[in-house]
Amino acid sequence: MNVDTRNDRHPDIAFTSVHAAETVTRLRATFSSGRTKPLAWRKQQLQALRCLLTEHQDILAEALHADLGKNATESYVMEIGFLVKEIDHTLRHLDRWVRPRKVSVPLTLAPARAWTVREPLGTVLIISPWNYPLNLALAPLIGALAAGNCVVLKPSEVAPATSAVLAHWLPRVLDPEAVAVVEGGVPETTALLEQRFDHILYTGNGAVGRIVMAAAALHLTPVTLELGGKSPVVIEPGADLAAAARRIAWGKFTNAGQTCVAPDYVLAIGQAGEDIEAHLAEAIREMYGADPFRSEDYGRIINERHFDRLAGLLGDGRTVVGGDHDRSTRYIAPTVLADVDPESAVMSDEIFGPVLPIVRVPDLDAAIAFINGRDKPLALYAFTASKRSKRRLTSETSSGGLAFGVPTAQLAVPGLPFGGVGESGMGSYHGSYSLDTFSHTKSVLDKPLKPDTLSVTYPPYTRRKDRILRRIM
Numbered sequence: 001m002n003v004d005t006r007n008d009r010h011p012d013i014a015f016t017s018v019h020a021a022e023t024v025t026r027l028r029a030t031f032s033s034g035r036t037k038p039l040a041w042r043k044q045q046l047q048a049l050r051c052l053l054t055e056h057q058d059i060l061a062e063a064l065h066a067d068l069g070k071n072a073t074e075s076y077v078m079e080i081g082f083l084v085k086e087i088d089h090t091l092r093h094l095d096r097w098v099r100p101r102k103v104s105v106p107l108t109l110a111p112a113r114a115w116t117v118r119e120p121l122g123t124v125l126i127i128s129p130w131n132y133p134l135n136l137a138l139a140p141l142i143g144a145l146a147a148g149n150c151v152v153l154k155p156s157e158v159a160p161a162t163s164a165v166l167a168h169w170l171p172r173v174l175d176p177e178a179v180a181v182v183e184g185g186v187p188e189t190t191a192l193l194e195q196r197f198d199h200i201l202y203t204g205n206g207a208v209g210r211i212v213m214a215a216a217a218l219h220l221t222p223v224t225l226e227l228g229g230k231s232p233v234v235i236e237p238g239a240d241l242a243a244a245a246r247r248i249a250w251g252k253f254t255n256a257g258q259t260c261v262a263p264d265y266v267l268a269i270g271q272a273g274e275d276i277e278a279h280l281a282e283a284i285r286e287m288y289g290a291d292p293f294r295s296e297d298y299g300r301i302i303n304e305r306h307f308d309r310l311a312g313l314l315g316d317g318r319t320v321v322g323g324d325h326d327r328s329t330r331y332i333a334p335t336v337l338a339d340v341d342p343e344s345a346v347m348s349d350e351i352f353g354p355v356l357p358i359v360r361v362p363d364l365d366a367a368i369a370f371i372n373g374r375d376k377p378l379a380l381y382a383f384t385a386s387k388r389s390k391r392r393l394t395s396e397t398s399s400g401g402l403a404f405g406v407p408t409a410q411l412a413v414p415g416l417p418f419g420g421v422g423e424s425g426m427g428s429y430h431g432s433y434s435l436d437t438f439s440h441t442k443s444v445l446d447k448p449l450k451p452d453t454l455s456v457t458y459p460p461y462t463r464r465k466d467r468i469l470r471r472i473m
C-alpha cells in the first residue's frame with residue numbers, strides 16, 4: 001500500500017498561535033459536549049488505534065525504517081507490538097480503573113457516604129521525541145483517550161516519516177474532533193505552548209522540559225516530564241558475565257543506542273571491569289556479526305547533528321571494540337570504551353548513541369557513591385548474584401526505575417509505572433498510571449440532611465459541645 005503522507009494543513013502555511021488557538025478551541029468544544037466521556041467512546045477510539053497498528057503495521061514499520069533504519073522485527077517488539085499490548089491491557093482493565101471507589105466515613109460524619117470518581121482533565125497536549133517516534137507518541141495517547149480526554153499530539157519533526165504517517169492516519173481512524181495532530185518543530189510547539197491545556201505530557205530532553213514547564217506555569221497547567229539521563233549498569237564479579245554482556249549489548253545497541261532507558265555506562269566492580277570487556281565484544285559479534293555496518297539488524301543515527309556529537313565521544317578512553325563510523329550513512333559501530341575517566345566528555349552528558357564506556361570502581365560502596373554523586377537516572381541496572389547487593393541498591397539509590405538482570409525490559413511490564421525522578425523527569429504513565437496522569441480523582445461526600453448530626457458542631461459553642469467534640473474527634 002502506498003503511503004499518502006499529505007499533511008492536513010498545507011505545508012506552505014505556517015502553523016501560528018492563531019491556528020493553535022483554533023485547534024484548542026475546537027477540541028475544547030468537543031470536550032464540553034461530553035462526547036469523550038462515555039466509556040464506549042473511549043474503547044472505540046482504542047479499538048480503532050489497535051486496528052491501525054495491526055492492519056497497517058507495514059506502513060508504520062516503513063516509516064520507522066525511513067527515520068531510524070529500524071529492522072521490522074525490532075519495530076514490532078519495541079513500538080507496534082508494544083502499543084497493541086498497552087491497548088489490550090487498558091481495554092481489559094479500564095472498567096475497573098474508572099469505577100468509583102468507596103471510602104469509609106469517620107463516625108463524626110455518620111450517616112454519610114463517601115467515594116472517589118475519576119474525571120477526564122479536558123484537552124491535553126502530548127509532545128513526543130524522535131527516538132521511538134511511534135511508541136512515545138501513541139503510548140501517552142492511549143492513556144489520554146482511555147481517560148476520556150481530547151488530545152493535541154505534536155510528534156517530533158526529527159522523525160519526519162513517522163510524524164507524517166501519524167498526521168495522515170490518526171485523524172482518519174480516530175475522532176477528528178477530539179484528536180488533532182500538529183506537525184512541526186520549535187515554532188509550532190511554541191505556538192501550542194501559548195495555549196491553555198489541562199495537562200501536558202512532554203518526552204524529550206531536560207532543556208526543552210524546562211521550556212515546557214515554564215510555559216505551563218503561566219496557565220497553572222500540570223505537567224508530566226519524561227526526560228533522560230545517564231543510566232548506569234552495575235556489574236559485580238560474581239555475576240554470570242557472559243549472560244550479562246549479552247543483555248547489556250542488546251539493551252544498549254538496539255536502536256543504535258538511541259533509547260532513553262538504554263544502559264548509558266557500565267559501572268564495573270573490581271575484576272568485573274576487565275572480565276566484561278571480552279564478553280561485550282563477543283556479544284556484539286554474535287548479534288551484529290564481524291562487520292555491524294552490514295547487519296540488517298543494526299540501526300543508524302537519526303541525523304548529522306547527533307552523528308557529529310557522538311563521533312566526538314569516540315576518542316575517550318581505550319577502544320575495546322567498535323569505533324568505526326561513517327558520516328554519509330550516519331553509521332557508528334557498536335563501541336565499547338574502557339579505562340574511561342569519570343570526568344571525560346563521554347561521562348558528562350547522556351550519550352544517547354551506541355557508545356558504552358566502562359568505569360571501574362573498587363566495591364559496591366564506591367558504585368553507590370558514584371551513582372548518588374550524580375543526577376538521579378531514569379533507570380538503574382545491576383547484574384549481581386548477591387541478594388544483599390540488590391537490597392542495598394534498592395534502598396540506597398534513587399532512579400526512575402530499577403531492574404536486575406535485564407536492562408530496558410521494565411517498560412514491558414504493564415503494571416509498572418514509567419517515569420523519572422529529579423533530572424530524569426516527573427510523573428509517570430503506562431497502564432493504570434496513565435489513567436492517574438490523565439484524570440482528576442474527585443472526592444465526593446453525600447450526607448443526608450436528616451438527622452442533623454452536625455448540630456453539635458454549630459456555634460454558639462458551649463462547654464457541653466466542646467466536651468463532646470473533643471471526645472468524638
Ligand code: NAD
Pocket residue numbers: 127128129130131132136154155156157158184185186189190203204205206208211225226227228229259260261350352378420425
Ligand atoms: P526531540 O528533539 O524530538 O524533542 C522532543 C520534542 O520537543 C519534539 O516534539 C520537539 O519538536 C520539541 N521541541 C524541541 N525543541 C523545542 C523548543 N525549543 N520548544 C518547544 N518544543 C521543542 O527529542 P530529544 O529531546 O532530542 O529527545 C532525546 C531526549 O529525550 C534524550 O534525553 C532522551 O533520554 C529523552 N527521552 C526520554 C524518554 C522518556 O520516556 N523518559 C523517552 C525518549 C527520549
